[in-house]
Amino acid sequence: MTDTTRIGTDIGGTFTDFVVLDPDTGRITLEKRLTTPDDPSRAVVEGIDLLRAARPGLLERAEVLTHGTTLVINALIERTGGTTALLTTEGFEDVLEIRREVRYDAYDLELEFPRPLVPRRLRYGVRERLHASGRELVPVDADQVRALVDGLAADGVESVAICLLHSYAGGDHEREVARIVRERRPDLWVSLSSEVLPEVREYERTSTTVANAYVQPLLAGYLERLRSALDARGFAGNFYVMQSTGGVIPLEVARTFPVRVVESGPAGGVMAAARIGGHAGIDDLLAFDMGGTTAKVAAVVGGQAALTHDYEVARTAHFRPGSGIPVCTPVLDLLEIGTGGGSIAHVDTLGLIKVGPRSAGSVPGPAAYGRGGDRPTVTDADLVLGYLDPDHFLGGEMPLRADLATAAIAALGEPLGLDAVATAHAIREAAEESMVAAARVHLAEMGLEPSRLPVVAYGGAGPVHAVGLARRLGSPRVLVPPAAGVMSALGLILAPATFETSQTYKVKTDRLDLELMDELFRQMEKSAAQLLPDQEGGHVTYTRWADMRYVGQGFEVSVGLPSGEEWPALSADEVTAQFRSAYESRYRRSYDDVAVETMNLRLRATLSGDEALQLRAPDVTGRPLADALKRHRDVHHPEGTSRCPVYDRALLEPGMVIQGPALIQERETTTVLDTGAMATIADLGVISIDVRGE
Template sequence: MTIRVATDIGGTFTDLVYLENGVINAVKADTTPPNFEQGLLNAVAKSGVSYADIEFFAHGSTVVINTLTERKGVKTALLTTRGFRDVLEIARGNTPDIFNTYYRKPPPFVPRHLRLEICERLNYRGEVVTPLNLEALPALLDTLRGEGVEAIAICLLHAYCNPVHEQQLMAAVSELWPQVAVIASHQVSRALREYERTNTTVLSAYVMPATRDYLDNLSKHLTDKGLQSAPFIMKSNGGISPVNAAKQDPISLVESGPVGGILGAQAYGQLIGESQLLALDIGGTTAKCSLIHDGKVDISNDYVIEKTAISAGYPIMTPVVDIVEIGNGGGSLAWIDAAGSLRVGPQSAGSTPGPVAYGRGGVAPTTTDANLYTGRINPDDFAGGEITPDVVGVERAFAKLGEQVGVSSKLLAHGVLQIANANMVNALKLISVNRGHDPRDFALMAFGGGGALHATALAAELGIPKVIIPPFAGVFSAWGMLMLDSRRDYIQTHLQLLDDEGLPGLTGAFSGLQATAEAQFADDGMSREKLRFEWHVDARYIGQEHTVKVALDELQLSSILERFHAQHEQAYTFRLELPIEVVNLHLVAFGEVPKSPMAPIGVSTSTTAEVALSGRRWVEFEPEQPIKTPLYQRSALLSGMRIDGPAIIEEATTTTVVRPADRLEVDPYGGLHIHINVQEVSA
């Protein structure tokens, strides 16, 4: 017997999906910070899966992003070219709001006294101007030892086009101080932009010890339990990586957890013939969304964390699936601000104490509590029947908060849902309208524990005609990992004009990157026959600063140019008759990994879904207007069945809300397609 397993550690729950004898099963367990691996082990124990029978184990983790946002990394130093120690301090003049007088540059992760200079210099072509001088290095390292430094980032000027000095410096540091964690910028990014490259290297060094410790502990626990093969780790670029490779490039795991669901949405969309999707993942702590256009997920090289109205945040030059994330989920706390207004999130109750309904000491009501109190969630099967909800405590919590704003407890609960939905609508607009896409041209695929609860209301607000709730929606990010290949991205600055004379140079440069990829995959034991490649370029009009990414499906100059013009126009609303310049090459290398395809479900001989009807419950879709609503068990639904709203579809890991006048159909794989009331959308 062989079993394939994928796990996703979220802020509130740890999800596990496993494929056994062609049947997919799923469980949830509480996340256990700071020992996150314990929640994973609890989930495996809950599933009853034998470690000895597992042939494939994939894992998504929030360890990197948590280490950054909670400032729990190690004391880090920076070694850089003489004269450039203040690159982190100077940063950029990018202000999220130019009229906000409270704007402050984000403080560097490395204070100035730990940013030390090395005598060396390359020019922009990568030619040596000043040879590397290591005479002062031993004294510099002694200083850092005395400061208690545990990690060193190395970022030298123009190392993206010639890493020779970085390689020599890194070797010398490792020889003189083998205990310290050290990483150089050429290992992280081979693209220009000194500030962004330096910051990325620093953040990678900052999280490296914690990431290595976590992955080592995880691997040891799994091996001790009997796992025979090393686990794969979910990366931010939408691929999976062997654990040893992940430890060498920790910053590539910055969004390890959320992207599994986005790629799962892409895979399920391909299965059912839906290529235009807005993917929405609502978990216990956050809501994440991404756009899938023509069946493809956008990858961004300009990821930023902690960007707010008064801070430009911290740029990270690593390929990340283009995601917008907000602090709104099932555990988001409702509160009253200084102006007396009701707010929801970004603070979360997490799994401990959790929502008030958990009965673990939570006192502030959450989005989950609001869904329970308005009848959307079944109190008799709360959390899969594992928790008896404290309904009285929930009512008391809403009544107490309602007194502060002068409304009833029920009106306050509806207000919480409306504000949470408004926050999520704004996030969906950021990933669609702000990217030049009309959300009405897409279907909304919602998943995560809370996605199906909110999706129809969000779609109606945005004019989206259809909502899709995929199978295993509550643990969909984990399922998505079973559908992915191993992936590596190679981005390298390569300045040249995009014209007929330049095409041979592009081909040669990509061939060099491809050879590097083949060698690295070979080190992981993956043969050339299992590899496939995609070529992209980041290009711009001559004289511009920013680029757009263009796929090179074929080396026909006319089609490449037209694709660039079209993508530029979509992003910036105009096109120009100017020469086009390539800035970066982007090679995507995939290593084929066996997948876990979803099998079709049974086909109904009738469109009626009466066989799945399990009862009725009073549900308030609108304030103080309860409707006796039919309840259906999703496990009993068959392909071809139809349900007219209102309705509630229940399963172990989530609940789907079908509003009055909406219509639901079941697809051949068990996905729920909810057609939104056209009159309400157009109103």
Template sequence: MSPMEKIQIGVDVGGTFTDVVVQELNTGRMVLAKSFSTPDDPMRGIDDAIQRALAELRGDQRDVIAVRHGTTIATNAALERRGAKTALLTTKGFRDVLYVGRQTRPSLYNLRMRHPDPLVPRHLTFEVDERLAWNGVIERAVDRSEVEAIAERLKVEGIETIAISFLHAYENGENERAAKAVLEECLPGVPISLSSEICPQLGEFERTSTTAMNAFVTPPISAYVAAVQRDIEKFDDGCRLHIMQSNGGAMGPRIASSKSAHTLLSGPAGGLIGAYWFSKAFDLPNIITIDVGGTSADVGVISRGEVQSTREGKIAGLPIRIPLLDIHTVGAGGGSIAWIDPGGALKVGPKSAGSVPGPLCYGRGGTQATVTDANVSLGYIGPEAVLGGHARIDAQAAKDGVEALARKLCLSGPEGAAGILEIANTVMMRAIRVLTVERGLDPKDFVLLAFGGAGPLHAPALAKALSIDTIVVPPFAGVLSAVGMLAADVRHDFTRSQLVRTSDVTTEAITADFDSLTAEALDLMRVEGFDVGKVEMRPSVEMRYAGQAYEISIPVDIEDISRDPAVRLPELLAEAHRQRYGFAFNDEPAELVQIAVTASAQIHDFNLPKLPRRKESAAKRFRKAWFDGADVSTEIIEHETLSPGRTVSGPAIIEARDATLIVPPGAVGHMNEFGVFTIRLP
């Protein structure tokens, strides 16, 4: 590597492995490294992987000018209820908003079903005698003495973070800001989340739930971001840190520390953005993504060249209303534990062995068979495999554990292992159907892009079950989430609620609202360090027909809709409704619920280098692997020996440092000049 070659680093901290990709900006050359995640001190696992990757690249850490980071800290804090002790201030009469919630139930006929408890218990929810009218007019201002009295109670309770969500604050945040100012004087250093800043949208319950979630995860995220910032001080003086968001964009550390809820799906978002880059680069407009890691499997969809996204989701059963990539996660990863229920049925997951103790084959003290152990038992992962390039597996421990479980079911070892994989694959297949079949999309019209350490292992079975004939495995498949972070732009979303009949929308009003949002977006992008001329703005609207309880997000051209919004907006809604549902209510009045602007800017160029010609081994290597109910002699190929243009006929197993690929019997695989491996199924 030449002197002064600038470097960028992508880091994805998962439940089992920490993945790192180091890239030279000029040449595009990339080097990967994996380490076991270290939940007790995440920086230990991160530093280990970064230093090994830099050593292989022969890079100097002082030449690192950018670090993109994805983390599960916020997700784990929410799932495990290990966030900060949180208080909620709300309008008088609305103390129980988090408990009342909505009448929707995830299981309609389950009489014992219980909603998850709110993050803020009732005794830490405090009413403030303030009031805004529906249009944002202040009817009762905040009484300073009342908030001061609440602050004294918060001190006694040892509150670590505060959420404020007043009625109709999406129209006017003045009362929330007034309460915050008093609390900051009385409780210096305690972070405060305002609903008017975190989620300025209609929907009292969802807005309050999102603000409470943001407050709950802010202290752990702030502490984590501060630790990462201290750690990168050893890099170039101008090294910039960006944290991955759930919307597929990145943000600076200061914003991440205040809008922490936006990091809830930062890891999986990196993988889907990586897939989106491949979709554009290799003309693959319709992609189903399957990312199988150590703890879970994440499914996403790219349809007609666009990543599917949403503005509402759930974490730990609690609603959050922020922009999210539409990712469906299930507990079926490599570390998912196989077990037998009281009725004698074999089950897999959602509990995972994680990185400690990990699967049996990791040799780190695991005692229960997992999906990875089943893959080892059936020969898909060989006894000579090296985890993440530096940790060898214990194949015999995996086989012994799977056989012990299988005996309890009166099955042979291979039958038990095959059963474990079939159950795990079924769970993944259901997740794929949620985002495709249940939304009117036919999986046969898509290619399956498989990544994560175990994604390419499970892809052939999933593709066969869904009648998909093409599987695409990108280079660096096992660390694609980290690669995707290098391809991500800085991105921020801005929204403003409207709730007005489209017949009442005027050119002046909608133009003024979009101008205001655009100015707000550009101000924040300046804070992020970008010139206005380099910022791309994407406006959109959310509309519905009167009486509907759901909206459709529609990209718009402001100049187009501003000519005659009362006519053009209903036309756009009819087109979008017809495309999604097959029909439109042409005689029903349309409603404009929300306008939005997305601002984005590129941090650095991202490109894949072409593969050089590689020296291929003349000697072939084989081992037994399980296909169609029998052991089959299968060629084993090292990924690093594959040259561009190489064709591989199944059955074959391709072993890379970060992932293992299966080419089943009858299938044919082909490597292109960039290292993208395409498998055509019979």
């Protein structure tokens, strides 16, 4: 082992994954443990201890440990955050329930919305008022605020969200209220909307700030316990947390802005998929991550993963925008589907087999785990069909029970007159159809054609189902990267440190003040740079863009702007023309007779310096493909049963070609090649699969 290493650890719904990367050689070490839902940090520490036992001195030599966690989104969905109070401008205490006054389903007379994270009794009005320009109209009534804060103790409040009217235009009033809160109750966590989301739209800003405050005590305590456990084992490196944008931030910043890690784990996999695609010369692709609990799909276009600022959690209606809690910080635009290896199959009211969204998770897990689960899952179906080796799951560390899987599958199919194999095929088909249907809608909303996008497949179950998914989508190619089963954890190591910030600047483009825009961007650059890790050995680059719209519209289109060194490379007319071009590209039309306005300025600060981190290509020894052939196994394909060759991925070398049907087995996953698929081992050991067999 060299002097330094990097460690990535990602907590999923079923498994917690680990990757150790040696930056000098590109060699990686992998580990996987069942997630411990009662205390997710326990699985992390257990996995680290296993790695330390295999590599003494690992933590002492670790330069960076990056963590991805589902703790924040789980807390928002399961309502396990801290008791939170909201201090808002007097008269605006009910914004969380008034919402946008828009029905996400106009014809549903029993429409349901998520219950607000802060109950009405803990929402307090503060006497103060700002003008929309930021000018003070009514000063903060400090005595009233002190009285409000002193009364919080009786309600057991742990965290306070401060969201005052028009504070996006000026945060002085919020900072004054925060000063009083911290003076009177230094034990409370405090979130300010002028720091969390300094943008117009009162409901979204309030909702996001409340969500930040709600999960802050939970995430902060969790990260502190985890850091203490690592420190006690000799870790002295930098502790980073993956953001929802695919960039990492220091632990201290994650504690301040926990809503930025709401999609922490999945983001790592998407960033790694983009990196793998770039190495293969593919700029546009579909990242497909299928783990034990869910499947995720995300588009990468032009080498960049798409971002969205209109994100919701805890939706009461599946796939219905407006039915959830807005968390309007930047998030990778990915779609999460309740279809994973542990998703439970059932028969619906029409007598059809459906899969998910309920999952067996890690406790009790699929029936095959032998841990008490008796409901049939996708993993059980894959085992019954022969796609999984019961003696090689996790490299043999966790043998699977084929008898229990068969019994669970057979029990589901018996009322339908199906045997275990036929039922398993139906489960697999239902799982893939549900993923494909959701992916098609997601890509169509982005204006993308799935048949033009190669699929990069990863996650423990991703390579098992990738070829079937690609065929149904019409995609011509599948790439299975090295360490596919733990790729989200690998992406944590490869991701750069980034921070995104925003500022409302609402003005018609015929009155744009380019000097003022530049000044606002430079202020944002200064504040963002302070939230990045130590910049020694790297430099910060800034990306600018603006949210723009036609006057009268409700939502915006983002338009890229020149960097500070090039400013002002565009005139106001040219900025307007760029918006019209971007709008037409997205909606296939533009309106030359309608005025245009900017709404928000956005900035991304990226700490460069880790671009040289590379994976290690497998050694080329010239061995024949036959050396990688380990055994044959009966596999039940839809077209019949065959004696299928099983190859050891660790022994495959660039240039080798495998014709399906075949299985390529590794410790964390299995790549399934069906009849007609042809795999070529490419650079870095990537399995490149032509699903047409050409």
